[in-house]
Amino acid sequence: MITPKFDLQQDADFLYLSIHAPHIKAQNAEIEAMGSEIHFCIAPYFLKLELPGNVLDDERSHASYDIGKGMIHIKFAKETPGEEFPNLDLLTTLLVNKEKSKTPKKALIEEVGDVPAAASTEGEVQADDIDPEIDWRNIRFDDPNFDWGLLQRMEDKKMKYTSTSNYGFNDQHTGLLKYLEGNEINVLPEPELTDPVQRSQIRKQTEDEKFDPEYYLADFYDHEMIDELIHYTPDYVELSKRAKSGEPIPFEFTENEQQGLLSLPKKSYIIENPKRIYLNLVALIFAYAYDHRTTLGDPSSESVWNIGIMAPNIACLDTNFSSIQEVACACFRRSLAYPLYRNWNLAETCWKDTYAILSLGKRWILRVLLRMKSLFEHHDVYYIYNTMIINDYAYWIQTANDNVLEALTYQVMEYMPKKSDVGWQLEELEAESIQQMEEDNDGED
Known part of the structure; x- marks a missing residue:
């Protein structure tokens, strides 16, 4: 399946998704919104997005197809009116793999320097591990006393990879x-x-x-x-x-x-x-x-x-x-x-x-x-x-x-x-x- 070109815009109450999908029968397209996820599928295109906020698939939703430009325009209401969805232009971060793992993710914490990275007894990072009072302006990248494990734990909440390679x-x-x-x-x-x-x-x-x-x-x-x-x-x-x-x-x-x-x-x-x-x-x-x-x-x-x-x-x-x-x-x-x-x-x-x-x-x-x-x-x-x-x-x-x-x-x-x-x-x-x-x-x- 092909990931189509797409673009996201918003106003205070609605999210607008535009998808470039030329030469299709628009009436056969499958469009579904569930909380923070949006699915779009019609051969040969497949798009699955995970949004930074929730939308509703209700009577206010609307879709139209511009045959000349091959563009599908979809409108969804935001679950929380007035909510600002951040980073909608960082498209790569919104894409979800077609086969998304249903197993709960565990934070695989590595040690950085001599500072152990703390994890909870369940293997997941807890909000208490993150210190919001860090003076980042004064962080020194050559400071041996800075807990880089803290940054590790912050990043591991959203990034997961097991590496056995040796360069790059x-x-x-x-x-x-x-x-x-x-x-x-x-x-x-x-x-x-x-x-x-x-x-x-x-x-x-x-x-x-x-x-x-x-x-x-x-x-x-x-x-x-x-x-x-x-x-x-x-x-x-x-x-x-x-x-x-x-x-x-x-x-x-x-x-x-x-x-x-x-x-x-x-x-x-x-x-x-x-x-x-x-x-x-x-x-x-x-x-x-x-x-x-x-x-x-x-x-x-x-x-x-x-x-x-x-x-x-x-x-x-x-x-x-x-x-x-x-x-x-x-x-x-x-x-x-x-x-x-x-x-x-x-x-x-x-x-x-x-x-x-x-x-x-x-x-x-x-x-x-x-x-x-x-x-x-x-x-x-x-x-x-x-x-x-x-x-x-x-x-x-x-x-x-x-x-x-x-x-x-x-x-x-x-x-x-x-x-x-x-x-x-x-x-x-x-x-x-x-x-x-x-x-x-x-x-x-």
Whole structure:
């Protein structure tokens, strides 16, 4: 069966569902609403939605079919008039698998760090486990005393997955790179045989080997093109400035983005290390921001490689980060070792871009992930990284904790790497080069 395109709108008292189902006999369609669930079925289409609130299938319900546009328009009354249904634009989260398990879900809690995740005697998370008084603004991602098991329990209430895999999103994939040929993004000699510690070691080693002091100095002195890239203003940077000034920023997914949402695989997860998931999101966003800025918003044939090689969790499968500082250092090192433009000021600007995207919230983050997904899915080789990482991030971000995202965004804004952090003695390199140029100029005089 085919999942049709659909759209949901609401007013104070009614929910409006529009379904694109061309070339059907509308009178044969089965439409049913039961509490928070809506079922629609007519060959070859099947749609089952779980809403964030209840609707009524009563005499106020109404359905009509626009033959010319192939659209079914359905109206349901809300069980509670005036109730606002949140997140109706996050379509993936509303979809229900055709065969939904009828067994009660148990929260499979994993330990994060040294902090045990508490579960009730029935194996389910209780509301008392969740502390509503957390000061999320002051949460530090490198704080060993923060109970990440708390966040785990909050997420496990809605996400469930048993993982035995060893790389990709939530370490849930294996074997995908074994026979993949022509992969110029991957830098691991044997990606299927390396553990997380080895991946970090190989990443740092290959970055050290790839860093070229002469290339770096050439971009250090060549300001013309770099300045053009730095002065470019992406849409999300402008929107972030407007939002910071208090201006409301409307958001609506495009038709292509809605289709991208519907194409995401329906999954649920147990997040083994939520801290690591959030931190590696920053690396993905930075990689996208770098490519977007250096192509002036017009992706090139090299954009997929650019994003892939810049993201340590793609090129090296390295997700072994414990702080914003570690993520930032990896992002800056890769930006100075691999891409076409290797300039410190450019890297700083892309880090600010990363903050701008994060500051706009999960919908803009999702938009960026969908853009990445679209780029990767059209490549004959690199599409595999959608399966491993990007699709899962695009699905997961729709249910990510808003408070944690806010804390993450604040720390990205607060921290800016120094040249001494990357380990290549950049300041000494620049000083020696400037001194040499001055001596050469004096010699000519």
